[in-house]
Amino acid sequence: MTAFDAAQLDDIYAFAVQLGKDAGRMLLEAAEARYDGLNGANGDDAHVEKMNSVDLVTQTDEDVEAFIKNQISHRYPSHKFIGEETYSKGASKDYLIDDEPTWCVDPLDGTVNYIHLFPMFCVSIGFIVNSKPTIGVIYAPFLNQLFSSCTGKGAWLNERQPLPLMRNPIPPMPPNAPKGCVFACEWGKDRRDRPDSNLHRKVESFVNMAAEIGGREGKGGMVHGVRSLGSATLDLAYVAMGSVDIWWEGGCWEWDVAAGIAILQEAGGLVTTANPPPDLETVKIEEVRLGSRLYLAIRPAGPSEGESARQGQERTVREVWRRVRHLDYARPGA
Amino acid sequence: MTAFDAAQLDDIYAFAVQLGKDAGRMLLEAAEARYDGLNGANGDDAHVEKMNSVDLVTQTDEDVEAFIKNQISHRYPSHKFIGEETYSKGASKDYLIDDEPTWCVDPLDGTVNYIHLFPMFCVSIGFIVNSKPTIGVIYAPFLNQLFSSCTGKGAWLNERQPLPLMRNPIPPMPPNAPKGCVFACEWGKDRRDRPDSNLHRKVESFVNMAAEIGGREGKGGMVHGVRSLGSATLDLAYVAMGSVDIWWEGGCWEWDVAAGIAILQEAGGLVTTANPPPDLETVKIEEVRLGSRLYLAIRPAGPSEGESARQGQERTVREVWRRVRHLDYARPGA
Structure with a gap:
């Protein structure tokens, strides 16, 4: 140490x-x-x-x-x-x-x-x-x-x-998140058109997040907006600003996200894995592993009546996990 | 007059x-x-x-x-x-x-x-x-x-x-456009999850533009990047900069695009309709009608060997039309 x-x-x-x-x-x-x-x-x-x-x-x-x-x-x-x-x-x-x-x-x-x-x-x-x-x-x-x-x-x-910009007070996560949230995501470089490719897993996840409540067999998240900036690093910075509520991405390397994670965590955000675990309703939400290549980031939040800031963020994590597919970005050497 | x-x-x-x-x-x-x-x-x-x-x-x-x-x-x-x-x-x-x-x-x-x-x-x-x-x-x-x-x-x-920023010389449209292009698009507010809703027509079009060459039954466009900023006006401004090569969108109103069209046209860009006409290979490419709510914008381009700037832009328009669905944004009063 x-x-x-x-x-x-x-x-x-x-x-x-x-x-x-x-x-x-x-x-x-x-x-x-x-x-x-x-x-x-x-x-x-x-x-x-x-x-x-x-x-x-x-x-x-x-x-x-x-x-x-x-x-x-x-x-x-x-x-x-x-x-x-x-x-x-x-x-x-x-x-x-x-x-x-x-x-x-x-x-x-x-x-x-x-x-x-x-x-x-x-x-x-x-x-x-x-x-x-x-x-x-x-x-x-x-x-x-x-x-x-x-x-x-x-x-x-x-x-x-x-950061975050809005801090008097910091708004809680919306009660029906991901509804009301700005969702940032990236199309990435993996564009293979195979039924189970990362492209199709991503797009299915994006559409679930975007579609009306009740749509997509209950997975419709009706996010407030879907944004793609083309920079994982700036995505994380914008989550730290509070401008983006949720960022979900696979395939980044540690140098893409190390600085962004430092800034987001210091601002009060949460970063965990993009891939939903099997027991997503109850699993303890762990801090992301920097080398995992799979990232789900939630903006800094304030508490609401009956919910701490962290509880609101964790609730949002689980609501995202319910709507997204597993992505396949193993480390080549792993 | x-x-x-x-x-x-x-x-x-x-x-x-x-x-x-x-x-x-x-x-x-x-x-x-x-x-x-x-x-x-x-x-x-x-x-x-x-x-x-x-x-x-x-x-x-x-x-x-x-x-x-x-x-x-x-x-x-x-x-x-x-x-x-x-x-x-x-x-x-x-x-x-x-x-x-x-x-x-x-x-x-x-x-x-x-x-x-x-x-x-x-x-x-x-x-x-x-x-x-x-x-x-x-x-x-x-x-x-x-x-x-x-x-x-x-x-x-x-x-x-x-504008455009890159002007010594202004680059021609890529020979295999939309490959090599930055493509901007917006998810919009219409999130209905019905088989033929604007949401699904848009997403099908986005995926065609993004997928590998040869994918999507030949419609894969392998664009260099897919971007969504959440502002039709800034999308047009970024096309005028040359930072976005192609913007395709439906549902905007004239106040969303009037200034952007003025700037883009003055910079040397092309704006026509988003919806592919039946004779898309041969139809004369008309200037967009401001009130049409359907917009396809191509960045300012330079000539290449054997192709004028306008020819390169029109070729790109037709390549986009081959890959996108019709969108349904009638004027309520029309």
């Missing part, structure tokens, strides 16, 4: 926030170069002109990860580093997070968005202590939205607006 | 941009009052505390529309005004836009988002001359994104970034 005192954590937190800002600025500058500069006067960019959007984005992704990794190893040489780019090139898909202090980083979440200059892309920097996401920094530079948290210090939008 | 000279249009355009900024600021201030001020020290808000979120939002919607309407009638007393709130309270659902100069306004698009403080809400102000959307102003104050256009003067993000 590693222990950090308050001053050490403060130092790491301030470093992480600055790192997120710097990395986000690199993402935005590289994006702007793609639309402003490439065919302009800058002769140095000649080699870049031969690359297509996807190559350019891959290059940016690698550059930003290398920048972050270098900054961390310079400042905290004893800390472990797990980044999307370095991991993806490795042979193994093992879960590598243990009790050592570990940085878990996605230099660019929302890659498809970034390729298309769709604004919902961000850098995600999580710092994990004793296997627990402790510091989270997410910066979406096109939106100029910076989310940050450190255990015990609150969760913040742009360093001054506490 | 009404004709405005360049100076008159300049004047109206500048007025509309300022109006959008002011109205957007009202939306943001009312949102902030909901999370910062309601239970704070301000005794004047006592009556507000008794209202729930939905009541507060309805009140804001009405207040902002009244503000916009008053500003317009003061400055341009001869112009017609059609706003969502005033229209919705009227008995008829007739299409009221004719050749008179007409302001077509949604004081708050993305109402569900606004209720939940999900950032994708905006004010939408369109100015229509001779039935053609001529000026468009969309302001999303939480995102600080202002979209504006006037026929002949270009389309702009935040008054300085020309």
Whole structure:
């Protein structure tokens, strides 16, 4: 077990926030170069002109990860580093997070968005202590939205607006949730058209959540809205804001969610598994395992008459589980 | 027929941009009052505390529309005004836009988002001359994104970034579109779980667009991403940015889309009907009718070898039509 005192954590937190800002600025500058500069006067960019959007984005992704990794190893040489780019090139898909202090980083979440200059892309920097996401920094530079948290210090939008946004008081979960909830979900990359593919399991689940009450053989959830942003990291940040009530997703990796989970938990949200257990009505609701690739997140909630905040969140978890299919995202190495 | 000279249009355009900024600021201030001020020290808000979120939002919607309407009638007393709130309270659902100069306004698009403080809400102000959307102003104050256009003067993000964003050169439509495209769509309010309901027609269409090539009996479109923002107005603005390649939707009203169509057309995009005509391979692709409630938008495109920009857009329209169902959104009065 590693222990950090308050001053050490403060130092790491301030470093992480600055790192997120710097990395986000690199993402935005590289994006702007793609639309402003490439065919302009800058002769140095000649080699870049031969690359297509996807190559350019891959290059940016690698550059930003290398920048972050270098900054961390310079400042905290004893800390472990797990980044999307370095991991993806490795042979193994093992879960590598243990009790050592570990940085878990996605230099660019929302890659498809970034390729298309769709604004919902961000850098995600999580710092994990004793296997627990402790510091989270997410910066979406096109939106100029910076989310940050450190255990015990609150969760913040742009360093001054506490999360969740609505907090005087924090609203309880709606009595008939998922009715009244904003539901965020993602279509993902697995588009196989087979009867039991993840695509069809997901869509069946989405339709259950969306359909009128009484529809879908009683599974209709009549959520208030269905949203898909194309970034797991920003989905989690928006749950922490309270803007999204429920996020349900499979297939993410730990660097997609480490920072978001830190921020959401610090804001008062709940994160558990996406896949409904057999005894879903009664099972104890466990905290998500970071490497599980299956995530169900519920926004920070206030208590209502007769129900604590946690009870309202757990009730919502069970109502979601009643309506969703199991997803099949095993770890390749597991 | 009404004709405005360049100076008159300049004047109206500048007025509309300022109006959008002011109205957007009202939306943001009312949102902030909901999370910062309601239970704070301000005794004047006592009556507000008794209202729930939905009541507060309805009140804001009405207040902002009244503000916009008053500003317009003061400055341009001869112009017609059609706003969502005033229209919705009227008995008829007739299409009221004719050749008179007409302001077509949604004081708050993305109402569900606004209720939940999900950032994708905006004010939408369109100015229509001779039935053609001529000026468009969309302001999303939480995102600080202002979209504006006037026929002949270009389309702009935040008054300085020309649209589409990617323009050196503007990329052609992908050769295998919809593959490679970001596809935006909305689940909407019609959630009836009947075999042929709009919900099921939409979802079938979404899945066709998303599924692997070769899947769905040849209809699989393998789009690069599926996005749902919950605001028709911002969907159109994002198509004008080039961030969304294809938007397909039914059920919107003219105030949801008037400003967005003005901006998208000025940026070089194409807007036609969502519902595939019987002779979809050969039919001449017509400009959308503003009151049709059925919209298919394609982003601004550049030419490729052997294909003009317009040819690439029209090819994409036909590829979408091959994959989508008819939607059933008649005008109640029609």
